[in-house]
Amino acid sequence: MERNLMKGNEALAEAAIRAGCKCFFGYPITPQTELSAYMSKRMHKAGGVFLQAESEISAINMVLGASSTGVRAMTSSSSPGISLKSEGISYLAGSDLPAVIINVQRGGPGLGGIQPSQADYWQATKALGHGDFHLLVFAPASVQEMVDMVVKAFDSADKYRMPAMILADGLLGQMMEPVSFPEINADVHDKSSWAANGHGNKRNHHIINSLYLKPDELENSVTDRFARYELIKENETDAELYLTDDCDILLCAYGATARVVKSAVNSAREVGIKAGMFRPKTLWPFPVKELNKACASAKCLLDVEMSMGQMIDDIKLAINCSKPVHFFGRTGGVIPTPAEILGEIKKIGGAV
Numbered sequence: 001m002e003r004n005l006m007k008g009n010e011a012l013a014e015a016a017i018r019a020g021c022k023c024f025f026g027y028p029i030t031p032q033t034e035l036s037a038y039m040s041k042r043m044h045k046a047g048g049v050f051l052q053a054e055s056e057i058s059a060i061n062m063v064l065g066a067s068s069t070g071v072r073a074m075t076s077s078s079s080p081g082i083s084l085k086s087e088g089i090s091y092l093a094g095s096d097l098p099a100v101i102i103n104v105q106r107g108g109p110g111l112g113g114i115q116p117s118q119a120d121y122w123q124a125t126k127a128l129g130h131g132d133f134h135l136l137v138f139a140p141a142s143v144q145e146m147v148d149m150v151v152k153a154f155d156s157a158d159k160y161r162m163p164a165m166i167l168a169d170g171l172l173g174q175m176m177e178p179v180s181f182p183e184i185n186a187d188v189h190d191k192s193s194w195a196a197n198g199h200g201n202k203r204n205h206h207i208i209n210s211l212y213l214k215p216d217e218l219e220n221s222v223t224d225r226f227a228r229y230e231l232i233k234e235n236e237t238d239a240e241l242y243l244t245d246d247c248d249i250l251l252c253a254y255g256a257t258a259r260v261v262k263s264a265v266n267s268a269r270e271v272g273i274k275a276g277m278f279r280p281k282t283l284w285p286f287p288v289k290e291l292n293k294a295c296a297s298a299k300c301l302l303d304v305e306m307s308m309g310q311m312i313d314d315i316k317l318a319i320n321c322s323k324p325v326h327f328f329g330r331t332g333g334v335i336p337t338p339a340e341i342l343g344e345i346k347k348i349g350g351a352v
Helices: 008-018 033-042 056-067 079-094 121-125 143-160 170-174 215-235 255-270 288-294 312-318 338-349
Strands: 003-007 021-026 049-052 072-077 099-105 136-138 163-169 176-180 239-242 249-252 275-280 282-284 300-305 325-329
Touching: 003 008, 008 021, 008 033, 008 099, 008 143, 008 163, 008 170, 008 176, 021 033, 021 056, 033 049, 056 072, 056 079, 056 099, 072 079, 072 143, 079 099, 079 121, 079 163, 099 143, 099 170, 121 163, 121 282, 136 143, 143 163, 143 176, 163 170, 163 255, 170 255, 239 255, 239 288, 249 255, 249 338, 255 275, 255 300, 255 338, 275 288, 288 312, 300 312, 300 338, 312 325, 325 338
Parallel strands: 021 049, 021 072, 072 099, 099 163, 136 163, 249 275, 249 300, 300 325
Antiparallel strands: 003 176, 136 282, 239 275
16 A cells, blocks of 8 residues: 655645535634645545634634535634634534644643643543533554544544544654555445435425524523433444553553553563553543553553643543543643653652
């Protein structure tokens, strides 16, 4: 299979086009601007629509409009831009519409900086908009996984009629790696029962709506949606387990940070410390079963993030606080090094 050297942002865009994305609406922001630039060149040739909106708010509402017709639609941004899109994402969820949102994270809060970060974990998994709802959240750790997860995100969004997010970061977005684009057979989901794409006087109107003025109707809508979420939790979790069969210390990391953690785990093994790694590929739903399997032999866990520790609560809840969970992180755009992480492993190892 042919492999191409591509930047992460551009690979995301190409994968989306090949997965059947027909509408892209975005607004430039570092460090994801190359994704929009690539779309601006390719979408028209691929038979799709590219439009640079006047704002992030406009972009997400254009996605809502396009998705309501049944076509595959996508937007991308970086941390502050995703905050601006949050209202529209809530409307998408409340309208049961599929869409893909890319967040190539940068440091914050506020305008922060343009360096890599993982400080949007809470936003993506806990509070990306008002109201009771979730969205699917995928966390790639390589350019190839960016490609694979974009396809998975579109298919899952269509299957469950809900928004899906690729939570990447500036390191992955700007990184260049060899990548292959396998034959993509996008799942075909029948949207004829809900899509507002013209009725030709042959059926009733399809109304796309997230407004319910009667409390019982809104409650029923939300509870039905959460029943679907339980099904997703049961069937859609995914994680990588690395050297976990006999580990004494289990390191937990996602995305780009997991690449650094894997190096630290290998170094720990070389000096006789039985370390392993758990890497969630889905952040929502969180891979609870996979984590409990990974930490079966571990005496303690170490959560490593490019943030002040946003995943640690999900880790503790997943294992019912049955084992000590330590934390090491860098933030503000600083990437932890293998040597720093190994130092933490040794420090914890001495106390185990």
